[in-house]
Amino acid sequence: MASAESEVKKTQPRIVMLIDLDYFFAQCEELRNPMLKNKPVVVGVYSGRTEESGAVSTANYIARSYGVKSGLPLFLARKRLEGVESVFLPVDYEYYEKISSEIMQLLRSRADLFEQVGIDEAYLDVTAKVNGNYDTARDFAQRMKSEVTSQTRISFSVGIGPNKLVAKIACDVQKPDGLTVVKPAEVTSFLQQLPVDQLLGVGRKTAARMESLSVKTIGDLAKFDVQRLIGDFGKNLGIYFHNAANGVDDAPVQETGEAESISRIATLKVNTRDLALILDKSNQLAGEIYLELVERKLRVKQVGIIAVLTDLTVRSRSKTLDQPSKDPEDINRIVRELFEKFIATSDLDVRRIGVKVSGFVKEELSQKQLTSFFTNQ
DNA sequence: GTATGCTTTCGGC
DNA sequence: TTACGGCCGAAAGCATAC
Numbered sequence: 001m002a003s004a005e006s007e008v009k010k011t012q013p014r015i016v017m018l019i020d021l022d023y024f025f026a027q028c029e030e031l032r033n034p035m036l037k038n039k040p041v042v043v044g045v046y047s048g049r050t051e052e053s054g055a056v057s058t059a060n061y062i063a064r065s066y067g068v069k070s071g072l073p074l075f076l077a078r079k080r081l082e083g084v085e086s087v088f089l090p091v092d093y094e095y096y097e098k099i100s101s102e103i104m105q106l107l108r109s110r111a112d113l114f115e116q117v118g119i120d121e122a123y124l125d126v127t128a129k130v131n132g133n134y135d136t137a138r139d140f141a142q143r144m145k146s147e148v149t150s151q152t153r154i155s156f157s158v159g160i161g162p163n164k165l166v167a168k169i170a171c172d173v174q175k176p177d178g179l180t181v182v183k184p185a186e187v188t189s190f191l192q193q194l195p196v197d198q199l200l201g202v203g204r205k206t207a208a209r210m211e212s213l214s215v216k217t218i219g220d221l222a223k224f225d226v227q228r229l230i231g232d233f234g235k236n237l238g239i240y241f242h243n244a245a246n247g248v249d250d251a252p253v254q255e256t257g258e259a260e261s262i263s264r265i266a267t268l269k270v271n272t273r274d275l276a277l278i279l280d281k282s283n284q285l286a287g288e289i290y291l292e293l294v295e296r297k298l299r300v301k302q303v304g305i306i307a308v309l310t311d312l313t314v315r316s317r318s319k320t321l322d323q324p325s326k327d328p329e330d331i332n333r334i335v336r337e338l339f340e341k342f343i344a345t346s347d348l349d350v351r352r353i354g355v356k357v358s359g360f361v362k363e364e365l366s367q368k369q370l371t372s373f374f375t376n377q
Numbered sequence: 378g379t380a381t382g383c384t385t386t387c388g389g390c
Numbered sequence: 391t392t393a394c395g396g397c398c399g400a401a402a403g404c405a406t407a408c
Contacts (some may be wrong), residue, residue, distance in 0.1 A: 024390095045395040055395045057390090070390075075392045091396090118398080187404095203388060236401080256399095265396055302383080312394070316385055352395080357386055359383095 002344050010013050013184065015137050016253060017124040018159045018167040019107060021100070022176035024120035025058040028096045029089055031153055040066060040086035044074045047267035047352075052078060057091050061176065077267035095339035099154065106148050110140075113253040128354050133162070134183045141179055162187065165249035169198055189249035192219035199244050201237070209233075221245035258360075260294070263306065265354030273349050275339060282335050285355040290328045293357070300325035301359025303334040307342060315341055315357070324361040331357065 021027070025043040030036045040063035046054040052075045059068045059077070063086065068077045074088070100119045109116040111124035129135040141158045149155050157178040159171025166187055170180040182190045196218055197207040213232070215221050222245035230238030241251065264285040268277065282305070293300065304318030317338045321330065335355055343350075 047395065053394075055393095056393075071394075073392090076393060093396095120390080200389080205387095234402095258400070260397070263397065267395075305382085308395095314386075318384060320383065354396085 021120040261358035263356035271349040298365035306354030
């Protein structure tokens with residue numbers, strides 16, 4: 001019975017790398033102006049509400065040593081750096097995007113399989129490239145680090161493991177400019193002592209629930225009864241947590257396509273429930289989205305709004321169009337309907353608003369080609 | 378019952 | 391403990407179709 005029919009499908013051993021560009025936005029700014037390198041650099045999103053309102057996007061490691069980190073309000077970052085010669089800069093996403101795509105192209109060419117995640121991370125399946133050998137993989141990564149960094153002047157950290165999950169956690173061990181290898185035989189002991197919140201999907205809330213079950217480390221979670229996990233967290237999550245804690249992850253490294261949604265969100269000058277004020281801003285946002293739709297030759301099936309209320313809770317509403325459109329008038333009409341309805345039912349004022357579109361249909365296929373297809377019959 | 382689609386929230390970066 | 395950006399995809403919850 002050792003034949004193919006009775007065999008359970010088994011995945012071959014893989015060697016997966018995660019590459020994480022170090023403190024990326026701030027490093028890009030250092031690249032553009034090397035004078036910044038020896039001082040705290042804070043790249044922030046300025047909301048425009050007041051001079052200093054906004055949040056830190058990325059800070060370099062010098063700034064981090066003063067407790068400045070992602071998500072921190074800018075005025076507090078200023079406070080923590082009071083009396084220190086430091087540099088605050090607004091995000092320049094286009095510039096970072098350009099640098100990122102150069103690097104990603106170099107990385108992609110070195111992998112068997114490649115998957116970019118966000119602007120500053122990528123998974124590389126290099127199993128064949130290194131003949132399934134971890135020592136070769138380490139050399140490969142070392143060479144890639146020196147070559148890519150000398151070409152682009154951007155440093156990055158690497159985690160290597162038998163799957164994406166382990167590679168990701170390995171990468172976090174040493175940063176910046178790190179290289180951490182976790183061989184299959186080391187996975188269990190490597191994960192064991194780490195806190196559960198190192199696992200993707202275990203945030204503050206879930207970590208607290210696990211703590212109440214006396215699960216503090218990934219090791220605790222690994223030996224926790226899987227049926228109880230399923231009982232507490234549901235089938236999907238329960239099985240996922242069980243596998244993850246045991247270092248099991250079959251998700252393949254695969255190219256991601258184009259984004260499946262486009263959204264723009266902005267902070268209002270003042271909190272309000274005044275529809276005119278809201279629509280004025282939402283029209284601007286919809287206009288930006290429209291430009292991108294034209295550029296990418298897309299129509300959309302879903303149009304939605306996002307509202308961040310005074311207490312910072314997020315609400316969203318959306319509607320599916322009768323037929324795909326890119327027309328700004330269609331988008332604006334739906335956005336107005338959704339905001340009218342929303343404002344009528346919400347008791348809190350709105351702090352930030354957003355517009356989102358999804359359900360893309362390629363322009364060529366939606367109208368003209370179909371028409372000519374039929375007229376040519 | 379399962380599959381599929383739509384809507385909303387969650388949370389990572 | 392709070393303060394507070396702008397994205398994105400995944401997941402969850404629900405309704406409807408088959």
